[in-house]
Amino acid sequence: YEAQIETVISSIETCRVPVIAALHGAVTGGGLVIAAAAHLRLASADVKIGMPIARTLGNCLAIANLRRLVALFGEARVAHMILTAELLSADQALASGFVHDVLEDRATMLARATALAQRLTTMAPLTIQSSLDGLRRLRHATACPDDSDLIAACYASEDFTEGVAAFLEKRKPNWSGR
Numbered sequence: 001y002e003a004q005i006e007t008v009i010s011s012i013e014t015c016r017v018p019v020i021a022a023l024h025g026a027v028t029g030g031g032l033v034i035a036a037a038a039h040l041r042l043a044s045a046d047v048k049i050g051m052p053i054a055r056t057l058g059n060c061l062a063i064a065n066l067r068r069l070v071a072l073f074g075e076a077r078v079a080h081m082i083l084t085a086e087l088l089s090a091d092q093a094l095a096s097g098f099v100h101d102v103l104e105d106r107a108t109m110l111a112r113a114t115a116l117a118q119r120l121t122t123m124a125p126l127t128i129q130s131s132l133d134g135l136r137r138l139r140h141a142t143a144c145p146d147d148s149d150l151i152a153a154c155y156a157s158e159d160f161t162e163g164v165a166a167f168l169e170k171r172k173p174n175w176s177g178r
Helices: 002-013 030-037 063-073 075-084 090-096 106-120 125-139 148-155 158-169
Strands: 020-023 026-028 040-044 048-050 101-103
Touching (some): 002 030, 030 048, 148 158
């Protein structure tokens, strides 16, 4: 699963044109990782952002995704999001630098995203592409450690099976630590 998701996330990150994420409502788990791969992020005032996997599914993030989030939020904020499963408000996401702008509602946010996309079409494409590539290279300058053991331990666990079942049944999971 993580290898397949990495293919999707890498495709967003390496897109030759800027990707704008227009965030509204709950942006959690995989949605947060997808948003983190985007080049620009806008949010409506009611957005809630976080990584509540310790409370919900009981899986873990691949180190590549941890790196993405740490690059955007900082290690302390990412640790807090994961360990407490608390969600950030739009104002907290703006203060952290994760989103670039918070708009009053979904319609206003989408209008801003469209205007921003149209503006980007007037910019020098090679400058945009080179800048995106340079930023990505800086973020990935060191090799990622192998995390296959961490992913296998979580995804092959009884807790993950319970977490998925509880999520689908809309109930609180009963963790066993196995």
